[in-house]
Structures are given as structure tokens and as C-alpha cells.
Ligand code: C2E
Ligand code: CA
């Protein structure tokens with residue numbers, strides 16, 4: 001069993017002796033040994049990006065983050081609840097107006113009245129229910145209105161994150177999956193489970209896909225993601241894949257952005273059963289003839305029956321993260337995994353495991369013959385500007 005503090009793995013970004021003394025003393029009193037202190041914002045980015053055990057909290061002195069402040073903030077609140085909580089130390093001025101501010105915890109100064117002895121304990125293990133610390137989170141599960149969804153889609157408030165995918169045989173980075181986030185004016189950065197299903201219900205799947213593709217293609221050029229030769233995987237629900245104009249539009253944007261089709265992978269994300277198999281066959285054949293890769297996403301016993309799709313020209317199959325994470329403890333999951341890998345292999349598909357969170361899962365997937373891995377062990381979904389930092393660090397570790 002985990003003790004309450006076993007999951008606590010802190011990164012302190014600060015150049016102040018008083019903060020680092022205060023944090024280490026309080027952490028020690030709580031029995032936390034995993035405190036990584038650094039004054040280098042780049043190092044903080046790479047620590048947050050991935051690895052095991054995953055970082056649970058970033059204690060951040062904003063003045064120390066320099067140009068990387070937005071990236072560090074985006075790597076924290078954006079990935080809750082499995083993610084990294086952000087604790088802001090000292091002058092919070094540079095964060096005024098940040099859309100994620102509601103999810104942050106503020107600690108004005110070491111040893112100050114109201115913070116004093118024990119503040120770290122209160123910050124790391126807040127009592128359940130609304131508190132001054134996390135008051136903003138209480139609104140997080142409310143449904144968004146269609147107006148809010150439209151405002152975000154047409155007001156350029158869809159953001160993108162990039163989660164690296166690596167080759168299991170040699171750990172070489174080979175691709176990025178593009179993941180959407182919604183920047184809400186009051187609630188901060190929202191994860192897809194809070195808006196993607198609603199967007200799809202409201203018939204807005206195509207505008208969402210457009211917004212994500214535009215963002216990703218901009219980043220590809222402006223953030224020089226092209227320099228790495230990565231593939232870029234885009235999530236397309238079935239309804240969008242079946243719109244001929246959507247594919248024509250995608251192809252026009254791809255040409256404008258000068259991205260080789262061979263570097264793009266379209267992931268068929270939606271899990272409803274496919275009834276329009278001949279239309280889907282046509283869409284896939286069109287994309288394949290240009291050179292795009294096509295992946296069947298979210299394959300798992302409860303998610304998607306992939307058999308009907310196996311004789312279409314897919315190039316890859318992605319194993320659902322819950323299946324991957326449950327397989328060590330569930331024989332049903334393990335049997336399904338073994339069978340699926342065998343059929344996918346026979347169909348000539350590249351097999352990608354999502355949810356590779358630790359070394360045990362990595363080793364297991366590798367032994368089962370999975371080709372590529374995506375998961376928190378490798379990296380979390382990253383803001384575009386953090387991708388080069390992660391890449392440099394990952395390659396240095398391989399060397
Ligand atoms: P997905 O396509 O299966 O994307 C992978 C999800 O797994 C991401 O969640 C990622 O953060 C999470 N993940 C990756 N590795 C791990 C791990 O090791 N452990 C755990 N616990 N989780 C991991 P995210 O970003 O919250 O996205 C959720 C889903 O929302 C996506 O699942 C996808 O179905 C949908 N989505 C995201 N972006 C888009 C988009 O642009 N368009 C559409 N239509 N759907 C999207
Ligand atoms: Ca996906």
C-alpha cells in the first residue's frame with residue numbers, strides 16, 4: 001500500500017535560500033524525501049515532462065521562470081487530476097490574469113503569518129471540500145453551455161498539447177499526438193473530457209477538428225517541431241472523417257504548411273460502432289493514397305471492437321490506456337491484449353500502447369511485442385515550446 005506521502009514528488013524552482021530551507025525543512029518533517037530543487041527553469045520543464053515517479057507538485061517562484069513561465073504553468077494545472085499541482089511561492093504578480101490562476105495555490109512568503117509552520121502539509125494534502133486553496137476547482141465539473149463551446153471554438157481559445165510517442169526497441173522518439181485543451185475565461189484550461197463529448201453532441205466536431213489542426217500546423221512551423229522529423233497524430237471522430245470537404249480542407253492546409261503526408265497520422269477516435277463501413281473505406285483509401293497514416297484508436301474490450309475495421313487500410317492500432325494499465329492485474333485484459341496484438345500483427349499494423357506509466361508496464365508491453373509507447377513514463381502532454389526541451393533531455397538520457 002502507498003503511504004499518503006509516497007506519491008509526493010516535488011520540484012522546487014527557486015533561487016531563494018529562504019524558500020529552499022523552508023520547503024526542505026517542512027518536507028522532511030512530513031517524511032517526504034523527493035524534493036528536487038533547481039534554479040534552472042529548463043531543468044524544471046524536463047523534470048515535469050516525464051519520467052517515473054511522476055512529479056506531483058511544482059513549487060514555483062514566478063520570477064525564476066523567465067520566458068518559460070507560461071510553459072511551466074501549462075504543464076501543471078492543465079493536466080489535473082492525474083497531473084501536477086502548481087504552488088506559487090512569493091510574488092504572484094507575473095501570473096495575474098492567467099486563466100489557470102483559479103487552480104493554483106498561493107503562498108506569499110516563507111514563514112509569514114498564515115503560512116508559517118505546517119503550510120506545506122496544508123498545501124500538499126488539502127482537506128476535502130472547497131478551501132481557500134482550491135476554491136476554483138469546485139466549478140470544474142459543470143457542463144459548458146453551447147455558447148461557451150462556440151465562443152471557445154470561434155474565439156481561438158482551443159489550445160494544443162503534444163504527447164511524445166517513442167519506439168520501444170531503441171526508445172527513439174518518433175511522433176507526437178496532438179491533444180486539445182479549451183481555455184475557458186473563468187475556469188482556466190480544461191481537459192478534453194470536459195468539453196470534447198459535449199462539442200460532439202452539439203454537432204461541433206468539425207469546427208473543433210479544424211481549430212486543432214490549424215493550431216498544430218502553426219506550431220509545426222513556428223515552434224520548429226518540423227526539425228525533429230516526428231510524425232504528428234491528429235484525432236478525428238468518425239463523423240469528421242466521413243465529410244469529404246473535411247479531407248479536402250485538411251489536404252489543402254497540409255500542403256500550405258508543407259508537411260509531408262507520410263508524417264501525419266489520422267487517429268479514428270470515436271468509439272460508436274461503424275455502420276458506414278463503405279464510406280469509411282473510401283475516406284481511408286483516399287488518405288492512404290496521398291500517404292497519410294491511419295490509426296484505430298482506443299482499442300480495448302469495453303471501448304471498441306476493432307474487428308470490423310481490420311480489413312480497411314489502417315496502418316496502426318492504439319491500445320487503450322485503461323487496457324494497458326489494467327493488464328497486469330486482470331486476466332480478461334491480459335487475454336484481450338494478447339489476442340489483439342496477434343491479430344494486429346497479422347494484419348501488418350504498427351501497435352502503439354497508450355498509458356505506459358511506469359517501467360513495469362513498459363517491460364510488459366515490450367515483451368508482448370508492442371512497437372511504440374506513449375504515456376507518462378515517456379512524457380506528459382506538453383505545450384509546444386516544451387517539446388524541444390523534453391527531446392534534448394530524453395536523447396541525452398539515451399546516449
Ligand atoms: P486519446 O486519444 O486516447 O488520448 C490519450 C489520452 O491519454 C490523453 O488524455 C493523454 O493525456 C492520456 N494519457 C497518455 N498517457 C497516459 C498515461 O500514462 N496515464 C494516463 N493516466 N493517461 C495518459 P487527454 O489529453 O485528456 O485526452 C482525452 C481524450 O480526448 C483523447 O483520448 C481523445 O479521445 C480526446 N481528444 C483529445 N484531443 C482531441 C481532439 O483534438 N479531437 C478529438 N476529437 N478528440 C480529442
Ligand atoms: Ca488518440
Ligand code: CA
Nearest residue numbers: 298320321354
Ligand atoms: Ca485512448
